[in-house]
Amino acid sequence: MSSNSSSQSPVKTTGLHIGDAAPGVAKVDPIIIADNVTRTFGGLKAVDVEHVEIPRGAITALIGPNGAGKTTLFNLLTGFDKPDTGTWTFDGTRLNGIPAFRVARMGQVRTFQLTKALGLLTVLENMKLGAQKQTGENVFSSLLKPLWRKQEVEIEERAMEILARFKLDTKKDDFAASLSGGQRKLLEMARALMSSPKLVMLDEPMAGVNPALTQSLLDHILNLKTEGMSVLFVEHDMHMVRHIADWVIVMAEGRIVAEGDPETVMQDAAVIDAYLGSHQDVDLGVVTGRISGEKTAEVEDLLAEIDAEVGLTDSSAYIADTPTDDTAKEEDTK
Amino acid sequence: MDWEAILSNTASWLISPETIAYALAALGLAVHFGYGGLLNFGMAGFMALGAYGYAISILTFGLPWWAGILVGCLASVVFAFILGIPTLRLRADYLAIVTIAAAEIVRLLFTTQVFDAVTNSADGLGNYHEGFRAANPFPEGTYGFGPWTYNANGWWVRIFGIGLLIIAALLVWLLMRSPWGRVLKGIREDEDAVRALGKNVFAYKMQALIIGGIFGALGGVVFALPSAVVPSVYVTSLTFFIWTILLLGGAATVFGPILGAVIFWVIMGFLSNVLPAMASSGLLPFMSTTQAATLRFIFVGLALMLIVIFRPQGILGNKKELTFVKQ
Amino acid sequence: MSSPHSVPAPRRARTILLFFALLFGALILQSASAAPAQADEVGTEYDFYFAGNVKYDSEPLEDVNITVEGNGYKADVDTDAEGKWKIGVPEKGTYTVTLDEETLPEGVIVAEGSASVESEIALTNSKIVNYFLGEGVRETTSFFDQFVERTVNGLNFGLLLALAAVGASLVFGTTGLSNFAHGEMVTFGAVMALMFTNLQLPLWAALPAAVVMSGVFGYVLDTGLWRPLRRKGIGIVQVMIVSIGLSLLIRYVYLYFIGGGTYQLPGAGEAGINLFGSVTLSITDMISMATSAVVLLAMAWWLVRTRTGKATRAISDNPSLAAASGIDVDRVVRIVWILAGALAGLAGILWAYFRPGIKWDMGTQILLLVFGAIVLGGLGTAFGALLGSLIVGLLVELSTLWIPSDIKYVGALVVLIGVLLVKPQGLLGRKERIG
Numbered sequence A: 001m002s003s004n005s006s007s008q009s010p011v012k013t014t015g016l017h018i019g020d021a022a023p024g025v026a027k028v029d030p031i032i033i034a035d036n037v038t039r040t041f042g043g044l045k046a047v048d049v050e051h052v053e054i055p056r057g058a059i060t061a062l063i064g065p066n067g068a069g070k071t072t073l074f075n076l077l078t079g080f081d082k083p084d085t086g087t088w089t090f091d092g093t094r095l096n097g098i099p100a101f102r103v104a105r106m107g108q109v110r111t112f113q114l115t116k117a118l119g120l121l122t123v124l125e126n127m128k129l130g131a132q133k134q135t136g137e138n139v140f141s142s143l144l145k146p147l148w149r150k151q152e153v154e155i156e157e158r159a160m161e162i163l164a165r166f167k168l169d170t171k172k173d174d175f176a177a178s179l180s181g182g183q184r185k186l187l188e189m190a191r192a193l194m195s196s197p198k199l200v201m202l203d204e205p206m207a208g209v210n211p212a213l214t215q216s217l218l219d220h221i222l223n224l225k226t227e228g229m230s231v232l233f234v235e236h237d238m239h240m241v242r243h244i245a246d247w248v249i250v251m252a253e254g255r256i257v258a259e260g261d262p263e264t265v266m267q268d269a270a271v272i273d274a275y276l277g278s279h280q281d282v283d284l285g286v287v288t289g290r291i292s293g294e295k296t297a298e299v300e301d302l303l304a305e306i307d308a309e310v311g312l313t314d315s316s317a318y319i320a321d322t323p324t325d326d327t328a329k330e331e332d333t334k
Numbered sequence B: 001m002d003w004e005a006i007l008s009n010t011a012s013w014l015i016s017p018e019t020i021a022y023a024l025a026a027l028g029l030a031v032h033f034g035y036g037g038l039l040n041f042g043m044a045g046f047m048a049l050g051a052y053g054y055a056i057s058i059l060t061f062g063l064p065w066w067a068g069i070l071v072g073c074l075a076s077v078v079f080a081f082i083l084g085i086p087t088l089r090l091r092a093d094y095l096a097i098v099t100i101a102a103a104e105i106v107r108l109l110f111t112t113q114v115f116d117a118v119t120n121s122a123d124g125l126g127n128y129h130e131g132f133r134a135a136n137p138f139p140e141g142t143y144g145f146g147p148w149t150y151n152a153n154g155w156w157v158r159i160f161g162i163g164l165l166i167i168a169a170l171l172v173w174l175l176m177r178s179p180w181g182r183v184l185k186g187i188r189e190d191e192d193a194v195r196a197l198g199k200n201v202f203a204y205k206m207q208a209l210i211i212g213g214i215f216g217a218l219g220g221v222v223f224a225l226p227s228a229v230v231p232s233v234y235v236t237s238l239t240f241f242i243w244t245i246l247l248l249g250g251a252a253t254v255f256g257p258i259l260g261a262v263i264f265w266v267i268m269g270f271l272s273n274v275l276p277a278m279a280s281s282g283l284l285p286f287m288s289t290t291q292a293a294t295l296r297f298i299f300v301g302l303a304l305m306l307i308v309i310f311r312p313q314g315i316l317g318n319k320k321e322l323t324f325v326k327q
Numbered sequence C: 001m002s003s004p005h006s007v008p009a010p011r012r013a014r015t016i017l018l019f020f021a022l023l024f025g026a027l028i029l030q031s032a033s034a035a036p037a038q039a040d041e042v043g044t045e046y047d048f049y050f051a052g053n054v055k056y057d058s059e060p061l062e063d064v065n066i067t068v069e070g071n072g073y074k075a076d077v078d079t080d081a082e083g084k085w086k087i088g089v090p091e092k093g094t095y096t097v098t099l100d101e102e103t104l105p106e107g108v109i110v111a112e113g114s115a116s117v118e119s120e121i122a123l124t125n126s127k128i129v130n131y132f133l134g135e136g137v138r139e140t141t142s143f144f145d146q147f148v149e150r151t152v153n154g155l156n157f158g159l160l161l162a163l164a165a166v167g168a169s170l171v172f173g174t175t176g177l178s179n180f181a182h183g184e185m186v187t188f189g190a191v192m193a194l195m196f197t198n199l200q201l202p203l204w205a206a207l208p209a210a211v212v213m214s215g216v217f218g219y220v221l222d223t224g225l226w227r228p229l230r231r232k233g234i235g236i237v238q239v240m241i242v243s244i245g246l247s248l249l250i251r252y253v254y255l256y257f258i259g260g261g262t263y264q265l266p267g268a269g270e271a272g273i274n275l276f277g278s279v280t281l282s283i284t285d286m287i288s289m290a291t292s293a294v295v296l297l298a299m300a301w302w303l304v305r306t307r308t309g310k311a312t313r314a315i316s317d318n319p320s321l322a323a324a325s326g327i328d329v330d331r332v333v334r335i336v337w338i339l340a341g342a343l344a345g346l347a348g349i350l351w352a353y354f355r356p357g358i359k360w361d362m363g364t365q366i367l368l369l370v371f372g373a374i375v376l377g378g379l380g381t382a383f384g385a386l387l388g389s390l391i392v393g394l395l396v397e398l399s400t401l402w403i404p405s406d407i408k409y410v411g412a413l414v415v416l417i418g419v420l421l422v423k424p425q426g427l428l429g430r431k432e433r434i435g
């Protein structure tokens, strides 16, 4: 089932939208329709989407600068977070207030920006966990192996098939914790496929994957489309987006600022303005700060204050600058 | 020092009701923490509910002994729901704090004068043995060999307890090799990932909490069977001893909790005999016999720290399968 | 404690050993003199005793509670079926013998004299105390007076709880550790105060010395245990369980040295000054509240104004970022541990006066209230912990207006669970990020 598309340019799906490509444009066959979705953290409006439609049977890229609200939008659409306002439907079903696991069961699976491999389960167990409607997952029938043995064998076959495609089959008995970062990304994606989803949502699938693997990852994503799934993915690397996306949605400061096919969106003034700035030639994948924490406004203020007082950011200088009688002073306050 | 008596006393702890009771509770904790990653620090509460459920249904409501056991288990199921509904959706450390608080609530409610008529407050309950002893299939008399010589009632309690323990261990083994167990272990690793795969994480955690809680309650029942129910037993220290046992044996194993309980009680039994004996024969200067007896609890604390730091997988755990890789 | 980070490792280890050796040496000295004082038969090991017989209309009254208090000693007992009671005391002197009128049957009161009498064992080894009971209605304090008194008590308790909770919360914020041994750090202050007063140090020296020792204790724990564990990169749950082991260890070390009895610090349980109505407040209570308030204000100032304080908050907010911005996380954490130790120790001393009494396992009681306060305020925010403590303190004391005092902690713990239901991130906390 492996694809040879690495050598040639992938076939783009076109004619997805109705009317002019503008933020919130209607699609011919949308799989997700969201209206008026907002989410605020404290005073910060992380997501503020008036209207957006995700096309079916195509690969849609969601791009935007760091902190644009892409992950937050993912969380909202998949039920991992609750919006302040808004409604959205998946495949015609309203999803408001539906818990995340139900959303996943409907065929809308996601991966996470910070990979969530289940470290102390083997690669194969990770895969099997992805399968839906398992008899043996019921607490009572789990006690009687004959009830689920046959299904387990089928699931294992499917898992091995997908693992082979992702070239992870030799690692099936290793703990997921022993995989490399890139392999974990692959595993997470493979695991998501075990549920035969309708829509796959990938949050930065390429982040941390070595260049040798990116090509095969791209092929996997393209394969999903060939198999009839829809894909929505977040990516900072513009080359990749240009290469595989059929449609691009651009977010900035929580809003959707542009939509269109890759070539035209890259030329869009709003995009260049909001996102690319003057660094259009820089590979943005490099610029992305993939540190674990997010700077909140409060931390920044505190750090600024500290910096202002110390006048230094160098750590060794900071220690030297710190009088040891500080400790004694603290004791005095008793 | 009378070594023969010391060794014989020590050996008798191998199958003492306390050992069996702690093993059951530790097995419950293995389901909670070892497999499910649930930080339950309220095991003493589950045990208290089992013991009191048993004693009160017999003494106050005149139920037969087996119904008393069922009531004890039922009480722990209700307790699991009360604990689980508010906290299972929250962070792991909230569950820790809520469970330990809830167990204390349970203990205080059994201790208070308010319900004295039913609970006999701080003095606890006794004299509920009739029904259970009447059901004893073993012949009258005292028999056995060496340190394991008991009367008919002694054997009945032990065999009954061991039977419960075997059933519990079998259940855990069946559950954990099944897809259900796989989901539970997945939740231990990262519940959001499991949620994203379409599993009802909350329901699984609740089921695990209930199953482990029932084992805890059964432990409480076995603890109560031969003697009495006293509220001061069900303090947080009891919970922590169960944790020590679990981590000693191996958290994510079926036999670890049982092995842990046996080792724990045999060593405790040994020390409780040998330390005071050493103190009174002058081998431990500057120490009264009471102090010498206290010493073993100090060792428990120390042992718990050392196990967790240096061998977190316990005796039976797989070196690679550290339960604690998560930061 | 000058420039602790420059002490080379072996020397530091030796310092720690020396510290503990001295500590336990001192404890051994006094464990000889202080024998455990609690048994079923109260105080039978002593040579001197108070005794009496409680009768009404020539009928003996059972289960009437009698308390003997004085000379740093306190014990109580219930009368037996014959109405008899006996309480042993360690030394001759004047004691307050109190009959708890609440435990008398309905309609019976102490008719002549007071329910609380001063009585002296001077020449003989024993003293008989009898009460004249009669028919009558107990004079009860008005609800308003009770309410005011409980509120004041609640504030007092809440403030001292806040001392412990703020420390624990700072530790949680900077290291992520839910420290189950924090209760034992509270007990430590009380035990040190007991030790120093037993060594005949005057109170004004003994109590500050105990607080300083508690700070040193915090430092020792960080240097000897927590920092090496952080270095080892041990997981958060694992460290939490280590703290449980430590809590067991320390708790039983206390039992080893001071035994199972309850001990009083000098000046504990002194009579209150009547403020108005039936509202009384003792000097100790006033000093205690003032101390807590001043120290908490100082803490707040430290957190908001000083560089280290700000760094502490920055680390609580985002450790990796703070470290990346050049904050010496290890140093800040060390200071936090010292502060947490000193604050907990102070809380322990004040609590020993509030309860009153020092007991080896008193820490387990307060630990849950500390956790409750922290969760209530939102994990890891110091000001949340302060607010949470005041609420818990008031709740515990005010709830006794309606529920029996032996389940007064239940109310606070139930509220804790309730708050989690409604507002899982606590009153001042914020939500976590997913994905």
Ligand SMILES: Nc1ncnc2c1ncn2[C@@H]1O[C@H](COP(=O)(O)OP(=O)(O)OP(=O)(O)O)[C@@H](O)[C@H]1O
Pocket (backbone or CB within 6 Å): A041, A044, A046, A064, A065, A066, A067, A068, A069, A070, A071, A072, A073, A113, A294, A295, A296, C431, C432, C433, C434
């Ligand atoms: N749980 C939270 N609490 C507070 N603020 C949050 C939370 N989650 C997200 N934010 C804020 O919302 C904004 C959007 O964050 P989000 O993670 O959605 O950005 P993103 O587009 O995925 O960025 P990146 O490309 O860096 O992954 C950011 O400013 C972030 O700090």
Ligand SMILES: [Mg+2]
Pocket (backbone or CB within 6 Å): A070, A071, A072, A113
């Ligand atoms: Mg993101």
